[in-house]
Amino acid sequence: MSEVLVVVEATKEFGVKKVTLEMLTLARELGTPSAVVLGGAGAAEALSAKLGEYGAEKVYAAEGEEIDGYLVAPKATVLAELVRRVQPAAVLLASSQEGKEIAARLAVKLDNGILTDVVALAADGTATQVAFAGSTIVKSKVTKGLPLVTVRPNSLNPTQAAATPAVEQLTVSVSDADKLAKVVERVAEQKGSRPELTEASVVVSGGRGVGNADNFKLVEELADLLGGAVGASRAAVDSGFYPHQFQVGQTGKTVSPQLYVALGISGAIQHRAGMQTSKTIVAVNKDAEAPIFELADFGVVGDLFKVVPQAAEEIRKRK
Amino acid sequence: MNIVVLVKQVPDSGADRNLRPDDNTVDRGSANNVINEMDEYAIEEALKIKEAHGGEVTVLTMGPDRATESIRKALSMGPDKAVHVVDDALHGSCAVATSKVLAAALGQLNADLVICGAESTDGRVQVMPHMIAERLGVAALTGARKLTVDGATLTVERQTEEGYEVVTASTPAVVSVWDTINEPRYPSFKGIMAAKKKPVQTLSLGDLGVAPAEVGFDGATSAVLEHSKRPPRSGGEKITDEGEGGVKLVEFLATEKFV
Numbered sequence: 045m046s047e048v049l050v051v052v053e054a055t056k057e058f059g060v061k062k063v064t065l066e067m068l069t070l071a072r073e074l075g076t077p078s079a080v081v082l083g084g085a086g087a088a089e090a091l092s093a094k095l096g097e098y099g100a101e102k103v104y105a106a107e108g109e110e111i112d113g114y115l116v117a118p119k120a121t122v123l124a125e126l127v128r129r130v131q132p133a134a135v136l137l138a139s140s141q142e143g144k145e146i147a148a149r150l151a152v153k154l155d156n157g158i159l160t161d162v163v164a165l166a167a168d169g170t171a172t173q174v175a176f177a178g179s180t181i182v183k184s185k186v187t188k189g190l191p192l193v194t195v196r197p198n199s200l201n202p203t204q205a206a207a208t209p210a211v212e213q214l215t216v217s218v219s220d221a222d223k224l225a226k227v228v229e230r231v232a233e234q235k236g237s238r239p240e241l242t243e244a245s246v247v248v249s250g251g252r253g254v255g256n257a258d259n260f261k262l263v264e265e266l267a268d269l270l271g272g273a274v275g276a277s278r279a280a281v282d283s284g285f286y287p288h289q290f291q292v293g294q295t296g297k298t299v300s301p302q303l304y305v306a307l308g309i310s311g312a313i314q315h316r317a318g319m320q321t322s323k324t325i326v327a328v329n330k331d332a333e334a335p336i337f338e339l340a341d342f343g344v345v346g347d348l349f350k351v352v353p354q355a356a357e358e359i360r361k362r363k
Numbered sequence: 364m365n366i367v368v369l370v371k372q373v374p375d376s377g378a379d380r381n382l383r384p385d386d387n388t389v390d391r392g393s394a395n396n397v398i399n400e401m402d403e404y405a406i407e408e409a410l411k412i413k414e415a416h417g418g419e420v421t422v423l424t425m426g427p428d429r430a431t432e433s434i435r436k437a438l439s440m441g442p443d444k445a446v447h448v449v450d451d452a453l454h455g456s457c458a459v460a461t462s463k464v465l466a467a468a469l470g471q472l473n474a475d476l477v478i479c480g481a482e483s484t485d486g487r488v489q490v491m492p493h494m495i496a497e498r499l500g501v502a503a504l505t506g507a508r509k510l511t512v513d514g515a516t517l518t519v520e521r522q523t524e525e526g527y528e529v530v531t532a533s534t535p536a537v538v539s540v541w542d543t544i545n546e547p548r549y550p551s552f553k554g555i556m557a558a559k560k561k562p563v564q565t566l567s568l569g570d571l572g573v574a575p576a577e578v579g580f581d582g583a584t585s586a587v588l589e590h591s592k593r594p595p596r597s598g599g600e601k602i603t604d605e606g607e608g609g610v611k612l613v614e615f616l617a618t619e620k621f622v
Contacts, residue, residue, distance in 0.1 A: 055525060115503065115530055116493065140524075141489065141506055148490030151459050152497040157584030158458060160488045170588065176380040176485075181591050188584035224502030225532045228518075233526035240524055246621065270621060288508070288543045289522050294376055294484060295400065295542050303621050313377050320596060324619055326612065332603070339596045342615040346604025354609025359622055362613070 046133035048075040050100070051082065051123065051146065052091060053138045055240075060094045062243045063138045065202035067195050068098040072205060074167055075133040078102040079209065080126065082119040082146075084112040088211050099205035106214040115225040116142060118218040120149035126214060127154060132190065134169070139194040140242070147194050156189030161298075163199040165191065177294065177317030197242045198300045233287070239273050241290060245302045246272030247322070249292055251315070252279040253308020253329060253348060260286050262352050263307055269359045275299065275319075277309045293318035307348050311336025328352065364418035364512070364534070366409045367472050368442065369465065369479035369491070371399045372426050372433035376484040386580070387587035388455055389485055391427070398433045401480025403440070403547040404540050409478050410441045411545065412512055419443050421472060425453065425464055431563070438558035439550035445563045446472065452568055452575035457583040458486075462494030464578060467571040469499060475534040476517070481506050481541045492539040502532030508543040 048071035053061045064079075071077035079100040081088040088105030095103055106122040123146060127135060135150070137143035139161045151158040164172040169191040173182045186192060241247065248267035250260055260274070267274045276286035278293050292299055294317040304322035309315060311327070311334055319325070320339055327340040328348045337343040344351050374380045374394030381390040409420045420442040424430050427449065434445045448468050456464070469477060482489040496503035502517075504510075508527070509520035515534045520527050522541065550558070568575055576582055602611055616622045 057525070115505070117497075117503075120497075144489045145493045145503075145505060148458075148493040149497045151490070151584070152462060152494050155459070155584070158490065159585055160490065174593070175382070175590075177376070179380070179593055179595075180382060181593050182382070183588045183590070185586055185588055186584065187586045221500050224536070225504055225530050227528050227530050229529040230523075231526045231529070270616075288541075289524065298487075303616070303619070317376065324621075325596070326615065328608070328612070332601075337601050338598045340601070341599035342612065343598065343601040344604050344608040344612050345601060346608045351604050351608040351612065354607075355612045356609075358610050358613040359616075362617070362622055 045075040047078045047102070047130050049078055049080050049127065049130070049132045049135045051080045051135070051137040051143065052095065053140060053143065054083070054087070054091055060091050061138070061240065062202065063195060063197040065098045066197070066200050067136045067138070068095065068100055069200060069202045070165060070195065071136060072099050074165065076101050078104060078132070080123065081105045081107070082111055082122060083107055092209055092211055096207045096209045097204050098202060099207050100209045101207050103209045103211045104214055105211055106216050108216065110216050110218055113227055114223050115227065116145045117149060117222040117225065120146050120153065121218050121222050122214055122216060124150055124153040134165070134191040134193065137194045139196040143194050147192055151192055154189055156192050157186035158192045159184055159186060160194045161196045162193045163196050165193055174321060177313070178321040196298070196300070238267065241273045241275055241292070241297050242299055244273035244299070246270045247275045247292070247299050247301045247303070248272050248305040248307065249275035249277060249309060250280055250286065250307045251277035251309030252283065254280060254285055257285045262349070265356055266305065266352055269356055270303070270305070272303070277315045306336050306340070307352060309336055310334045311339065364412060364416050364475045365473060366412060366418060366476045366478060367421045367423050367469060367474040368402070368405050368409045368437070369477065370402045370406070370422050370424045370433060370437045371483050372396050372424065372430040373399045373483050373485040376400070380485070382587065382590045386455065387590060391429070396429060396433065398436055399480055399483045401482060401484070401540070401542060402437070404542050404544055405478040405480050406437055406440050406442060407545045407547040408510060408540055412476070416512060421446060423465070423468055423472065424448070425461060427454070434563055435558050436550070438561045439555045440548060441554060444561055447563055447565045448571070449565055450568045452579045455580035455583060456578045457585050458488055458490050458494065459584045460578040460582045462491060462498060464568070464571060464573055465491070466495050466498035467573050468566060469495065471571070477537040479537070479539050481539045492537045496537045502536040504530050504532055504536060505539040507538055507540045510538055510540070510544065
């Protein structure tokens with residue numbers, strides 16, 4: 045079977061991201077998964093065991109300052125060379141900012157079609173995408189070149205399939221044209237031990253109804269009790285209650301967790317765009333007419349400052 | 364500094380949006396078409412740079428005739444002129460072909476700086492800045508929440524999942540911006556009146572030296588096979604808190620095995 049290239053997303057703190065494991069699981073349906081690690085020195089060494097657990101038969105690695113010190117262009121160059129050499133059955137990347145950007149450059153380099161935000165991919169290359177804020181389901185196909193696809197996190201359940209991958213170091217020869225956008229600093233911001241927003245199986249979000257930044261502790265407490273990530277509506281972010289990288293909605297992140305808890309969020313179309321494909325939705329809002337209740341599998345009309353502490357207490361009791 | 368802002372007309376994301384049943388493209392005929400929201404932040408950023416450093420701001424749009432409305436709206440915020448790439452053969456173009464056309468137009472405009480929104484609200488594909496930069500052989504600084512211009516040096520702060528990165532490049536470059544970068548101005552009455560008289564140049568594929576077969580459905584590198592509406596969610600149980608709301612909420616979570 046042909047190789048399927050899976051471009052690995054990982055963080056220094058948590059290692060291989062869940063979306064990568066989803067892609068490896070998907071790749072096994074399409075051919076033989078090969079993971080591609082594009083990162084800092086030693087990245088592949090640290091990640092290969094985990095990649096093997098999910099079926100990576102091979103790990104290609106391109107590492108070092110030449111790769112990691114610039115925005116995506118060197119990564120796309122190395123990946124394009126690899127694609128030309130191994131002629132894979134498909135190339136899968138995460139539907140993250142970086143995944144889409146690498147895929148964008150690869151598409152131009154190879155004059156190849158590209159499909160983003162894919163939630164399923166059949167063996168014949170037919171992809172399923174969710175469009176227009178989750179309201180439309182689209183079946184599409186790359187018609188020129190190989191299936192070059194970015195996969196949306198939380199699209200499938202990763203399953204293990206042990207393999208012992210050999211690591212192959214790729215020769216990195218990037219041109220000056222790939223080194224135009226230099227990363228001069230990487231700053232880590234408060235994160236804690238919570239799962240990443242787009243990958244979390246539980247997301248607890250707060251909106252304007254939370255009232256102020258300090259009160260977001262309540263949202264965080266419930267998220268921690270449920271093992272979830274914290275999100276925020278645009279209204280909450282614009283009011284300065286919570287940082288922008290946690291914004292869920294049309295101009296923020298799209299999430300699709302097993303459980304989405306909306307606290308003090310009215311459910312404007314802008315917010316719904318980012319969360320309405322969640323499996324189960326629960327809402328607390330004092331306005332019985334709030335549109336969020338049209339989506340909620342379970343809704344509580346009430347004061348979140350009474351309902352949420354009581355719920356937190358009840359969860360603690362049951363633990 | 365010669366700045367070009369990419370503007371896309373999109374169906375209003377606050378209303379129902381559809382794909383056309385006949386050719387699977389975005390239904391623009393029955394939609395309320397507006398400027399892509401993120402592009403207003405790009406225009407604002409361009410105007411601020413012009414105000415601080417001098418130069419000229421040009422709006423570049425590829426789209427059908429009716430995109431003129433969005434071009435006038437963009438001009439009413441303050442840009443000097445616009446270029447509208449319009450050609451019947453463009454209908455049905457994929458992202459790869461679109462980037463080819465925009466890169467060809469930018470090649471004629473000699474921009475020092477191209478600014479665009481980080482994504483459009485219709486496709487949310489996010490690929491255009493890097494596709495264009497790849498074709499033009501210039502830097503792409505994407506996802507900016509802050510942009511500083513110092514002579515020919517651009518410095519961008521870009522949000523990442525772990526925090527943020529500081530990235531630098533020299534002009535010419537493409538910069539894409541999120542809505543955290545500024546607060547777009549509202550067009551003034553004077554701005555709206557002035558926009559009616561600002562020059563809008565139209566360019567066809569022939570003017571750009573792009574063959575019709577390279578774009579539209581003929582040149583597309585991907586195809587939509589079919590589409591359907593997702594069944595709308597229906598609300599489930601809704602209770603009013605009478606002192607036990609939190610407990611009942613957890614009971615629901617327990618039956619769904621989240622607790």
